[in-house]
Structures are given as structure tokens and as C-alpha cells.
Amino acid sequence: MSSDSNDYGWDESRGISLLAKLRSDLKQAMREHDDDRRNTIRQVISEFPKLTVPITLESGKKSTRLKKDEEITDDDILGVIAGLVKSEKTTLELQKKTSSPYLEILNSYLPQPAGADEIRAWIAANIDFASFKTPMQAMGPIMKHFGKKADGNLVKKILAGQSD
Structure with a gap:
């Protein structure tokens, strides 16, 4: 029924900004009467007023203004979604639940996290522990x-295993 471009969710390989994808998914969810998805995407978009740019007023006072649509980056939106995921996980923990439709939908817009094997492989290829006093100092890079x-x-945890 739906083609790849209309599938919900997002990843960088799609060649479309996350903001554009959210807007098109919102329209699709409304057409399909998918209330969970519609409400989740609206919740994400409602967080955008928190995205601001620092400015200096003519009087010299520091202030902020809202980011315009073209200034909102994918990383800004991923940060918003990650914050919503974190708060939903906390809520679910208190309710003794492991997941919810809201959490599933939010996660579909986040990049797949790097696994332990991928992280270990990158560390092995790129980190020289001899240049750090402790393995934990490699955390930054x-x-x-x-x-x-x-x-x-x-x-x-991976770095703690390095110090054994």
C-alpha cells in the first residue's frame, strides 16, 4: 500500500530532512486517521519553540529568538526526540511497563544506535590508549x-573493560 518514501520513520540515507519527513508523515497520519502517530508527531513539533538562537539586541542585551524552519537541523530535532524518549522511558518505568506506541513511534525517527561491537571496532582502529592516563579519558574522542x-x-562499560 505504501512505498518507501511514504513509510513512517526516518534515517539519514533517505535524502530528506527530518523536518520535511515529520511534516509529510503528519499529513499521512491525518489522512489515515492514525491517532497515535499524529499525536506523537504533533508532540515533537510542539517542542520546536525550545529551539532558539542567541542574539544581541540593539541595546546590547543578550536574548534568544526562535529558530526559523530553515535553521532547524536534523540534530536539533534528534535532540528533541531523544529528550521525549528519555522522559517516556522514565514514565514507563514508573508504570512498570517496557514500551508504548508513543515510544515506538519516537524511536522510528532516531538513528539506530551503535552497537557494542561497532564501538569496540572503532576504538581498536582509532584509539591509542598509551596516549591517555586512563582509558576513561578516551571517552571524549x-x-x-x-x-x-x-x-x-x-x-x-567498554572502556571500563579496557582497564582490566
């Missing part, structure tokens, strides 16, 4: 490379 794709706690 590793997180800089993987960005939001790597879970900091997983990287810490």
Missing part, C-alpha cells in the same frame, strides 16, 4: 565520533 548514535553508558 569516542563520543565526538559517534555523537548521539552511541550510548555514553555503553561506551563507559
